[in-house]
Amino acid sequence: MGFQFKALFLYLSLFLFSDQTKAEQFIDNNSSSSFAARKLASGCNYFSGKWVYDSSYPLYDYSTCPFIDPEFNCQKYGRADKMYQNYRWQPFSCDLPRFNGLEFLERWRGKKIMFVGDSLSLNMWESLSCMIHSWVPKAKTTFMKNGLLGSVTFEDYGVKLLLYRSPYLVDLAYENGGWVLKLDSIRQGRAWRGMDMLIFNSWHWWTHTGRTQPWDYMQEGAKFYKDMNRLVAYYKGLTTWARWVNRNINSSKTKVFFQGISPTHYEGKDWNEPSKSCYGEEQPFFGTKYPAGVPLAAAVVNKVLSRTRKVYLLDVTTLSQYRKDAHPTIYSGQHSGKDCSHWCLPGVPDTWNQLLYAALIS
Numbered sequence: 001m002g003f004q005f006k007a008l009f010l011y012l013s014l015f016l017f018s019d020q021t022k023a024e025q026f027i028d029n030n031s032s033s034s035f036a037a038r039k040l041a042s043g044c045n046y047f048s049g050k051w052v053y054d055s056s057y058p059l060y061d062y063s064t065c066p067f068i069d070p071e072f073n074c075q076k077y078g079r080a081d082k083m084y085q086n087y088r089w090q091p092f093s094c095d096l097p098r099f100n101g102l103e104f105l106e107r108w109r110g111k112k113i114m115f116v117g118d119s120l121s122l123n124m125w126e127s128l129s130c131m132i133h134s135w136v137p138k139a140k141t142t143f144m145k146n147g148l149l150g151s152v153t154f155e156d157y158g159v160k161l162l163l164y165r166s167p168y169l170v171d172l173a174y175e176n177g178g179w180v181l182k183l184d185s186i187r188q189g190r191a192w193r194g195m196d197m198l199i200f201n202s203w204h205w206w207t208h209t210g211r212t213q214p215w216d217y218m219q220e221g222a223k224f225y226k227d228m229n230r231l232v233a234y235y236k237g238l239t240t241w242a243r244w245v246n247r248n249i250n251s252s253k254t255k256v257f258f259q260g261i262s263p264t265h266y267e268g269k270d271w272n273e274p275s276k277s278c279y280g281e282e283q284p285f286f287g288t289k290y291p292a293g294v295p296l297a298a299a300v301v302n303k304v305l306s307r308t309r310k311v312y313l314l315d316v317t318t319l320s321q322y323r324k325d326a327h328p329t330i331y332s333g334q335h336s337g338k339d340c341s342h343w344c345l346p347g348v349p350d351t352w353n354q355l356l357y358a359a360l361i362s
């Protein structure tokens with residue numbers, strides 16, 4: 001396993017390195033239009049810190065938020081322990097601003113905010129909707145969800161939180177009798193125009209094989225592939241997306257975020273307890289160095305994002321790796337199996353949204 005990992009890493013590094021010159025063509029080097037460059041302007045790395053118990057958490061109650069899907073509604077579906085809801089993320093070198101839903105609504109009055117990606121986008125979208133709703137429980141809201149699209153509108157403020165389901169960000173199309181994952185095509189990006197804020201995420205579906213793999217072929221240019229190394233495919237797809245951002249986003253109008261790789265906790269060996277999975281875990285990992293290290297997919301994200309200044313990385317990977325206790329497991333409504341991939345609400349995605357909020361106001 002160790003050897004396999006090293007070989008893959010080497011392969012990936014070589015691949016990323018050799019592709020460098022080609023990729024530079026789309027670099028956006030205008031720092032005055034940079035949003036991401038302001039990331040550490042406050043002198044604080046929000047993403048380096050620890051989880052601390054805080055009895056004033058969670059930020060909302062599951063029973064009063066109308067937007068939580070059964071698959072994330074752990075307390076409603078029988079989870080008995082509650083402590084996992086009481087952890088607050090504490091950066092080492094500063095405090096996160098406390099989330100203020102009213103201020104959020106005032107600041108984004110009349111604006112459109114869209115989450116684009118897989119069900120982890122759904123997770124974060126519902127979390128933000130609940131966080132805002134708890135500040136204005138009597139405000140008129142309109143909720144819609146069907147197929148690829150969702151929306152929560154806070155009518156009195158004209159604030160729209162939209163959801164656009166796209167597990168790969170690049171196009172998936174049915175052509176000549178088969179489903180094709182198009183690594184260099186992103187026509188669906190038309191649906192993301194005109195937003196004031198975009199929060200993207202993609203990774204988990206790139207790993208799917210067999211029954212849960214929705215495509216028959218991958219395509220790049222005129223070439224078709226039956227399969228390829230999934231990290232390389234991810235790198236190609238994400239590069240297409242970054243190019244789309246550079247060509248289509250005006251940073252003075254639209255803030256763009258990337259959600260970062262959300263870790264799973266199916267394998268106890270990741271935190272040195274090989275016999276376990278997330279099921280039954282009631283405590284975060286309290287060490288500072290997570291044994292599994294940073295996932296390779298996060299290295300791909302860093303590489304691609306290093307070439308665009310228009311995207312702020314919500315670097316949620318490490319802080320979420322510490323939270324083996326915060327997944328729905330079996331407390332997820334009709335869903336079968338043990339879910340160690342999504343997150344209970346209230347829970348970890350609330351912290352992702354606090355980090356989003358901190359990035360917006362600092």
Ligand SMILES: *[C@@H]1O[C@H](CO)[C@@H](O)[C@H](O)[C@H]1NC(C)=O
Binds near residue numbers: 025
């Ligand atoms: C910015 O990029 C352009 C085109 O890629 C290049 O010609 C120019 O020298 C770069 N400017 C700086 C300051 O790096």
Ligand SMILES: *[C@@H]1O[C@H](CO)[C@@H](O)[C@H](O)[C@H]1NC(C)=O
Binds near residue numbers: 030032033252
């Ligand atoms: C950089 O971006 C700013 C704001 O979008 C613009 O005013 C300026 O002309 C750009 N500079 C260059 C060298 O492209």
Ligand SMILES: *[C@@H]1O[C@H](CO)[C@@H](O)[C@H](O)[C@H]1NC(C)=O
Binds near residue numbers: 250251252253
């Ligand atoms: C970017 O958006 C700003 C504010 O809406 C606008 O003033 C500016 O002209 C836009 N720039 C481009 C290149 O479209």
